[in-house]
Amino acid sequence: MKDMHDMNTSLLEVANLSVTLHTAKTSVQPVDNVSYSVKAGEVLAIVGESGSGKTIMNMAPLGLLPAGVDSEMSGSVRFEGQDLLSAGNGKLRQVRGGEIGVIFQDPLSALNPVRRIGRQIAEISERHLGLTTKQAEKKVAELLALVGLPDPLSRMQQFPHELSGGMRQRVGIAMSLAGEPKLLIADEPTTALDVTVQAQIVELLKDLQKRLRMAIVVITHDFGVVSGMANKVAVMYAGRLSELGSVDDVLLDPVHPYTRGLLKSVPSLDSEIGSEFIGLPGHPPDLSRRIDGCPFAPRCFAALESCREHRPPLLPVPHSAAARVVACPVVLNSHAEAV
Numbered sequence: 001m002k003d004m005h006d007m008n009t010s011l012l013e014v015a016n017l018s019v020t021l022h023t024a025k026t027s028v029q030p031v032d033n034v035s036y037s038v039k040a041g042e043v044l045a046i047v048g049e050s051g052s053g054k055t056i057m058n059m060a061p062l063g064l065l066p067a068g069v070d071s072e073m074s075g076s077v078r079f080e081g082q083d084l085l086s087a088g089n090g091k092l093r094q095v096r097g098g099e100i101g102v103i104f105q106d107p108l109s110a111l112n113p114v115r116r117i118g119r120q121i122a123e124i125s126e127r128h129l130g131l132t133t134k135q136a137e138k139k140v141a142e143l144l145a146l147v148g149l150p151d152p153l154s155r156m157q158q159f160p161h162e163l164s165g166g167m168r169q170r171v172g173i174a175m176s177l178a179g180e181p182k183l184l185i186a187d188e189p190t191t192a193l194d195v196t197v198q199a200q201i202v203e204l205l206k207d208l209q210k211r212l213r214m215a216i217v218v219i220t221h222d223f224g225v226v227s228g229m230a231n232k233v234a235v236m237y238a239g240r241l242s243e244l245g246s247v248d249d250v251l252l253d254p255v256h257p258y259t260r261g262l263l264k265s266v267p268s269l270d271s272e273i274g275s276e277f278i279g280l281p282g283h284p285p286d287l288s289r290r291i292d293g294c295p296f297a298p299r300c301f302a303a304l305e306s307c308r309e310h311r312p313p314l315l316p317v318p319h320s321a322a323a324r325v326v327a328c329p330v331v332l333n334s335h336a337e338a339v
């Protein structure tokens, strides 16, 4: 099944995905009718302020939800043709770690604090690749060397708290690779790290992507990561895509006012909601309230009265590649005239 999949079709095909979260207190809809795809070997970056729905959009279909939260999903998320939204728990367990590897912002969330790191990684290779204990241990040593952990044989014997943040993230990356996935989902893999360590981890991810030719979905605040490793970029705002296209098109000629605002802003180290892009005034909306018009309208320099009434559809950008879409008819018209 794995190898019979046509290489020309998408590895991951997300169509009209909506996610509603229910907690004991409220319901919110952090993902609202989103569509995108990732081909084998392709790197898609997802950018947008905190609270836009980036994590939920990627994790909910894999069955990875925050504690105490239930989800309701519609649309489809096909991985190699198979819909994950209708897959049972057994199938999802097989996909997670096996066909799709996940790197978390905080590597500690993926690691068991009371177990040696070598064993934790080995178990993934045993479960997903059917390796024996001996084979898996050899693979762990190779993986730890691959992610640049010095002295892998003695590191395997250590516990997570014995490692620095950067080393832990290297272990997290090794873990995500242990099942030889075709797709990696990296959720802000460097946000929790010191700036110098961030650069090292970005270099590592770039190098791994080239060597292993995996597809990657990387959620990031760092346009250096976008331009350095991605082919495509999706800009997400209030649960919707505002712009999607090739990295060259979007970074060199951003169309949506939100994309322009993000590109003009300066990333901050503050992790408070909506505060990581300095210079973009205002805050993202509260997603527990229904939004009829464009969710960005209250912050937008180009907004017209009509923007607050109707939800802007994603439309293709004239004179550019078919895959480029923008959810802003106002700016799209003036952009088309300017070209």
Ligand SMILES: Nc1ncnc2c1ncn2[C@@H]1O[C@H](COP(=O)(O)OP(=O)(O)O)[C@@H](O)[C@H]1O
Pocket: 021, 023, 028, 030, 048, 049, 050, 051, 052, 053, 054, 055, 056, 057, 066, 067, 069, 287, 288
């Ligand atoms: N644990 C949670 N409980 C309730 N709502 C949540 C939880 N996590 C996320 N949400 C809701 O989903 C929205 C999107 O969250 P998330 O996907 O984590 O955003 P991002 O990854 O873009 O920062 C949040 O703004 C919030 O409304």
Ligand SMILES: [Mg+2]
Pocket: 054, 055, 056, 187
């Ligand atoms: Mg997130």
